[in-house]
Amino acid sequence: MASNPMEQFTVKPLIEAPLFELGGHPIYFTNQALLMVLVTVLSASFLTLVVKPGRLVPTRGQSVAELSYKFVGDMIHSTTGADGMKFFPFIFTLFIFVLCSNFFGLIPGGFTVTSQIAVTFALAALVMLTVLGVGFARHGIGFLKLFVPHAPWYLLILLIPIEVISFLTRPISLSVRLFANMLAGHTMLVVFAGFVVSLGAAGGLLSGLAVAPLLLMVGIFLLELLVAFLQAYVFSVLTCIYLNEALHLHDHH
Amino acid sequence: MELEAAKMIGAGLACFALIGAGIGIGNIFANYLAGALRNPGAAASQTTNLLLGFALCEATGLFGLVVALLILFAF
Numbered sequence: 001m002a003s004n005p006m007e008q009f010t011v012k013p014l015i016e017a018p019l020f021e022l023g024g025h026p027i028y029f030t031n032q033a034l035l036m037v038l039v040t041v042l043s044a045s046f047l048t049l050v051v052k053p054g055r056l057v058p059t060r061g062q063s064v065a066e067l068s069y070k071f072v073g074d075m076i077h078s079t080t081g082a083d084g085m086k087f088f089p090f091i092f093t094l095f096i097f098v099l100c101s102n103f104f105g106l107i108p109g110g111f112t113v114t115s116q117i118a119v120t121f122a123l124a125a126l127v128m129l130t131v132l133g134v135g136f137a138r139h140g141i142g143f144l145k146l147f148v149p150h151a152p153w154y155l156l157i158l159l160i161p162i163e164v165i166s167f168l169t170r171p172i173s174l175s176v177r178l179f180a181n182m183l184a185g186h187t188m189l190v191v192f193a194g195f196v197v198s199l200g201a202a203g204g205l206l207s208g209l210a211v212a213p214l215l216l217m218v219g220i221f222l223l224e225l226l227v228a229f230l231q232a233y234v235f236s237v238l239t240c241i242y243l244n245e246a247l248h249l250h251d252h253h
Numbered sequence: 254m255e256l257e258a259a260k261m262i263g264a265g266l267a268c269f270a271l272i273g274a275g276i277g278i279g280n281i282f283a284n285y286l287a288g289a290l291r292n293p294g295a296a297a298s299q300t301t302n303l304l305l306g307f308a309l310c311e312a313t314g315l316f317g318l319v320v321a322l323l324i325l326f327a328f
Contacts, residue, residue: 075301078301079301173309173312173316176312176315176316176319177308177311177312177315180312180315180316180318180319181311181315183318183322184315184318230304230307230308231308233304234304234305234308237301237304237305238305238308241305
């Protein structure tokens with residue numbers, strides 16, 4: 001029988017001995033930590049090395065870097081306006097980290113960093129703390145006007161709690177969306193791969209039929225590539241939208 | 254009823270959240286396509302809103318998945 005589809009998400013220490021202790025808890029160097037280091041180092045070194053020569057006619061690598069720069073720049077500009085551009089490094093880093101983690105997770109036998117709620121929630125918490133910090137730094141206590149929409153007072157009794165709750169659930173929905181998409185996609189891939197294996201092992205005519213789920217696997221894998229990109233995009237667009245609210249409250253830029 | 258069996262049934266029931274997500278995502282893309290065919294010039298400018306609506310809608314279905322996982326593994 002096929003292996004457990006949830007097995008791929010287990011975090012296991014790569015080095016038996018804990019690195020250090022933090023408040024009585026041993027801290028291990030896990031496969032997740034390795035992948036995070038790998039994603040960060042590879043993406044950062046790729047993006048710095050390809051733009052180093054600064055050619056006028058870009059090479060393929062430089063084009064990738066320039067296109068992704070322009071893509072994220074346009075996204076920030078269209079959602080937050082010109083004064084959102086000072087958050088470009090933050091949002092670009094988030095986008096590249098999530099995108100590369102999603103793509104690295106699709107390498108067979110690899111590990112998906114973003115399928116761990118701990119990682120995605122840390123990212124979402126970082127975003128929400130930034131939004132709160134920016135909002136209070138820019139508007140002071142007036143930032144609380146974010147929770148008061150333009151409406152008659154008798155509706156405000158109902159609307160203010162709704163606005164507060166919707167603000168508080170943002171980090172949860174932001175992290176759960178990314179984590180659940182990755183988790184569901186990778187589980188589905190393993191389940192469908194199990195069909196291929198068990199049909200292929202059945203013998204006779206049934207082995208030939210294993211081509212059908214194999215073709216389906218290729219299709220689903222392509223879909224997962226799309227989802228990997230889409231989720232990184234959605235994560236950064238939502239970050240931009242939340243930042244825009246912190247910067248401009250209700251008035252449009 | 255055994256607790257294990259009840260958990261399995263509960264996790265399966267939690268997947269009904271996907272009905273709503275499916276209807277919602279279908280609605281979003283259908284309406285986008287209808288709008289885009291009527292006014293192709295404005296279609297490209299609305300892809301951000303399209304993907305945003307898709308993501309917000311999909312998240313509600315995924316909450317169902319999280320509930321299912323919580324039932325199965327957390328309790």
